[in-house]
Amino acid sequence: xxxxxxxxxxxxxxxxxxxxxxxxxxxxxxxxxxxxxxxxxxxxxxxxxxxxxxxxxxxxxxxxxxxxxxxxxxxxxxxxxxxxxxxxxxxxxxxxxxxxxxxxxxxxxxxxxxxxxxxxxxxxxxxxxxxxxxxxxxxxxxxxxxxxxxxxxxxxxxxxxxxxxxxxxxxxxxxxxxxxxxxxxxxxxxxxxxxxxxxxxxxxxxxxxxxxxxxxxxxxxxxxxxxxxx
Amino acid sequence: xxxxxxxxxxxxxxxxxxxxxxxxxxxxxxxxxxxxxxxxxxxxxxxxxxxxxxxxxxxxxxxxxxxxxxxxxxxxxxxxxxxxxxxxxxxxxxxxxxxxxxxxxxxxxxxxxxxxxxxxxxxxxxxxxxxxxxxxxxxxxxxxxxxxxxxxxxxxxxxxxxxxxxxxxxxxxxxxxxxxxxxxxxxxxxxxxxxxxxxxxxxxxxxxxxxxxxxxxxxxxxxxxxxxxxxxxxxxxxxxxxxxxxxxxxxxxxxxxxxx
Ligand SMILES: Nc1ncnc2c1ncn2[C@@H]1O[C@H](COP(=O)(O)OP(=O)(O)O)[C@@H](O)[C@H]1O
Ligand SMILES: [Mg+2]
Numbered sequence: 111x112x113x114x115x116x117x118x119x120x121x122x123x124x125x126x127x128x129x130x131x132x133x134x135x136x137x138x139x140x141x142x143x144x145x146x147x148x149x150x151x152x153x154x155x156x157x158x159x160x161x162x163x164x165x166x167x168x169x170x171x172x173x174x175x176x177x178x179x180x181x182x183x184x185x186x187x188x189x190x191x192x193x194x195x196x197x198x199x200x201x202x203x204x205x206x207x208x209x210x211x212x213x214x215x216x217x218x219x220x221x222x223x224x225x226x227x228x229x230x231x232x233x234x235x236x237x238x239x240x241x242x243x244x245x246x247x248x249x250x251x252x253x254x255x256x257x258x259x260x261x262x263x264x265x266x267x268x269x270x271x272x273x274x275x276x277x278x279x280x281x282x283x284x285x286x287x288x289x290x291x292x293x294x295x296x297x298x299x300x301x302x303x304x305x306x307x308x309x310x311x312x313x314x315x316x317x318x319x320x321x322x323x324x325x326x327x328x329x330x331x332x333x334x335x336x337x338x339x340x
Numbered sequence: 341x342x343x344x345x346x347x348x349x350x351x352x353x354x355x356x357x358x359x360x361x362x363x364x365x366x367x368x369x370x371x372x373x374x375x376x377x378x379x380x381x382x383x384x385x386x387x388x389x390x391x392x393x394x395x396x397x398x399x400x401x402x403x404x405x406x407x408x409x410x411x412x413x414x415x416x417x418x419x420x421x422x423x424x425x426x427x428x429x430x431x432x433x434x435x436x437x438x439x440x441x442x443x444x445x446x447x448x449x450x451x452x453x454x455x456x457x458x459x460x461x462x463x464x465x466x467x468x469x470x471x472x473x474x475x476x477x478x479x480x481x482x483x484x485x486x487x488x489x490x491x492x493x494x495x496x497x498x499x500x501x502x503x504x505x506x507x508x509x510x511x512x513x514x515x516x517x518x519x520x521x522x523x524x525x526x527x528x529x530x531x532x533x534x535x536x537x538x539x540x541x542x543x544x545x546x547x548x549x550x551x552x553x554x555x556x557x558x559x560x561x562x563x564x565x566x567x568x569x570x571x572x573x574x575x576x577x578x579x580x581x582x583x584x585x586x587x588x589x590x591x592x593x594x595x596x597x598x599x600x
Contacts, residue, residue, distance in 0.1 A: 235438050236440060241392070241393060241429075242391050243458065243506060244426055246458075253442075257444050333444070335443040336443060338444050
């Protein structure tokens with residue numbers, strides 16, 4: 111029994127059907143971690159990108175170091191670090207939040223590079239025209255640069271959404287009952303691993319395919335030259 | 341009356357390359373000056389320093405008597421703050437060779453963006469003025485079009501309207517027709533001509549259209565390796581240049597004009 115559901119071991123199909131509600135509970139956690147982690151990655155990534163491009167080296171270089179550090183150390187190491195070290199400094203987050211924080215942090219390093227490349231791809235003449243018109247830097251980003259960068263960065267950002275989905279099982283390492291952890295628990299108790307693990311694979315496949323399709327649709331509807339401002 | 345623009349002993353380097361050295365240059369208010377000369381002689385650099393797109397290493401630029409790159413604070417002269425640059429920049433407008441319209445904005449929005457957000461004009465007023473300017477450049481009916489729907493000549497005319505919408509005191513043109521197909525050069529030159537006639541603007545143009553320069557300019561400056569080698573009224577420069585280098589340059593750009 112798990113989450114109040116019982117399993118039925120009479121046949122593989124009956125077993126699969128009986129554990130589906132448990133796995134779906136795990137799936138909800140997976141989706142929640144994905145969405146939260148991704149939102150964090152999107153916002154923090156933009157901040158990191160802007161700091162990384164700051165005119166002052168005192169700002170840009172430490173930011174570059176942080177980005178490099180986040181990108182080039184394993185997610186699991188970062189996760190353990192947050193999970194075991196933060197409490198030593200009196201910060202006690204629930205395991206789920208620690209997990210999504212770790213996901214969001216690492217992916218913010220990835221998205222910051224996407225933002226940076228997208229912003230750099232906007233022609234220099236656009237910056238110069240904005241400056242000649244005396245627009246403030248904030249206004250220039252908001253109205254001129256970002257709307258033109260979005261169509262260029264969306265495909266890459268979308269790919270990271272798909273890969274963050276696939277990284278969520280790492281949360282099981284800190285006792286978060288996401289889909290994989292649920293499946294493993296079912297296996298541990300029934301000594302049947304194949305059915306639950308196969309189901310987890312299929313559910314992940316459905317989730318990523320669905321996301322990828324939605325993203326492709328969104329991309330196709332995006333104007334190529336930038337988000338139109340009338 | 342202060343000159344509209346004055347370069348005093350300006351030195352500009354790109355790394356090891358010195359483009360301008362102790363460069364002096366003056367433009368009177370309302371004057372129309374054309375800069376001609378071989379590619380790489382520093383013409384764009386002069387305009388770009390005025391537009392604050394390039395910083396200088398030494399010397400000073402004044403706009404209507406006021407220093408551009410420095411300001412006086414508490415009796416001392418200090419490097420210009422961003423605030424000072426922003427205020428000075430409002431006096432200058434620029435039209436680029438590649439137009440640099442904002443591709444994701446309608447023609448109208450291209451023109452109203454800065455008046456609304458920089459000059460703080462109410463939207464309705466900014467739009468009325470934008471439509472007047474579009475009439476001036478002959479593109480009234482294109483207000484709702486996007487830049488990619490326009491020809492190069494039309495885009496450049498919108499860019500001129502966009503620059504005028506900020507009511508600059510000095511308007512800079514950096515080879516405004518060089519990126520255009522030959523059949524579109526005329527329409528853009530016509531608009532510049534009209535702007536020169538209707539507005540009390542100081543204009544500094546870089547152009548390879550020698551006939552146009554001759555007709556529109558109060559003064560022509562021939563650039564050679566970062567210096568103004570020769571300058572004067574267009575008639576003199578084009579018919580009786582004093583310097584051999586000027587004659588040589590004019591021979592290459594005006595093959596049909598024969599020997600002078
Ligand atoms: N951003 C830059 N970096 C390095 N060199 C530059 C840069 N801009 C211009 N230059 C050099 O400065 C010189 C003058 O250029 P420019 O003012 O553009 O000449 P012009 O407009 O007369 O063709 C050229 O030798 C050019 O290569
Ligand atoms: Mg040039």
